[in-house]
Amino acid sequence: MxxxxxxxxxxxxxxxxxxxxxxxxxxxxxxxxxxxxxxxxxxxxxxxxxxxxxxxxxxxxxxxxxxxxxxxxxxxxxxxxxxxxxxxxxxxxxxxxxxxxxxxxxxxxxxxxxxxxxxxxxxxxxxxxxxxxxxxxxxxxxxxxxxxxTAEEEQVQRELRMSLIYSDDSFEIIGLFEPEGRRLEEVTTSLQRLARVIDGDPHDARQAVLLLLGQGDFTATEDVTAIATHKVFRLQCDWEKFDRSRIAIHGVNDEGQIAVTLPED
Structure with a gap:
């Protein structure tokens, strides 16, 4: 190194x-x-x-x-x-x-x-x-x-690096489910539309959606790994699973402390 x-x-x-x-x-x-x-x-x-x-x-x-x-x-x-x-x-x-x-x-x-x-x-x-x-x-x-x-550890680390790269984009997509403080269970969209949301391209949008799907609290009505970028699909959130499993990072607050919301479990 x-x-x-x-x-x-x-x-x-x-x-x-x-x-x-x-x-x-x-x-x-x-x-x-x-x-x-x-x-x-x-x-x-x-x-x-x-x-x-x-x-x-x-x-x-x-x-x-x-x-x-x-x-x-x-x-x-x-x-x-x-x-x-x-x-x-x-x-x-x-x-x-x-x-x-x-x-x-x-x-x-x-x-x-x-x-x-x-x-x-x-x-x-x-x-x-x-x-x-x-x-x-x-x-x-x-x-x-x-x-x-080890090779096994390396594979886990590669997956975690993908999470780091696309986590910000995934948070932007999560934001679509919380307009004005409400919690939606479903959003109809496409990879092209999501690319505009994250200010990226459809490849970035695909990776961000796959990251969400990998957590187990989001599901999609189409196979996101193969779907055409223009094809419309429904992305769904299970808020009960979301709250049980996710740590939300909110940045640094006015006191200079890292602000997080812990999972309910």
Whole structure:
């Protein structure tokens, strides 16, 4: 991977871009889960943190203070049976990531930060007083850029990158279902019409619709993978499924905080 620059522009726009790339660019699938929380935390205050200041963003019930010496792995009663079964494989994957950079297996939160610095996902730079502070790389690399992923992991990451590319377009289409605050269950449209909505072309519209269909809360009356761009079809939304499964990202609010709406589940 080519070296990336450090984030120096801490504007709301750049922070939101970093957040979106973290949440939708594949890092949500990398374990331990604290990896994503640390990356999100790096931009939450609009200025770079020292390591120990980043710890609270990794706080859990077992580690309420976010001590960096605490285990980076969730274990015990908080995990269901499937999560417990997956844990050994996740630890093995993370051990492979660390070994790629000559590091020992990940045990603590501080170990995770060390791996992110070694991979140049985070840059540890001294400030004017000599205090080392963590600047995320900009643009934030995808996991496949910096970690030795398996073929299966790579496929998942490709799908997540498609989500990142077309998520904004899909949100524009979702907006058609909420005119003036109302919630419509169906919209009659075509790929050509949707292209105008997203200010793109029919290929972009097709990919955005396929992204919606892949979530399970939208359905179409035609095969969108093969439909002609001018052909009219009905796009339908199941709002009950929508509310159960989606995290809505609303950008940065007036207080500089990332605003999200969590799923009902």
């Amino acid at each position: 080519a070296d990336t620059a450090s984030l120096m522009d801490w504007s709301d726009e750049m922070r939101e871009e970093h957040f979106r790339r973290t949440a939708r660019g594949g890092w949500s699938r990398i374990r331990p889960m604290v990896t994503m929380m640390l990356l999100i935390g790096t931009v939450m205050e609009g200025a770079p943190f020292a390591r120990e200041e980043l710890g609270p963003f990794a706080a859990t019930k077992a580690n309420p203070a976010g001590a960096l010496t605490h285990s980076c792995w969730d274990t015990g009663d908080d995990l269901d049976e499937d999560e417990q079964a997956a844990l050994p494989g996740e630890i093995a994957d993370a051990t492979r990531y660390a070994a790629h950079y000559g590091l020992p297996p990940l045990e603590t939160i501080d170990d995770v930060i060390t791996l992110l610095v070694a991979a140049k996902v985070l840059h540890e730079i001294p400030d004017s007083s000599g205090q080392l502070r963590l600047h995320p790389a900009h643009p934030l690399p995808f996991p496949s850029d910096v970690l030795p992923l």
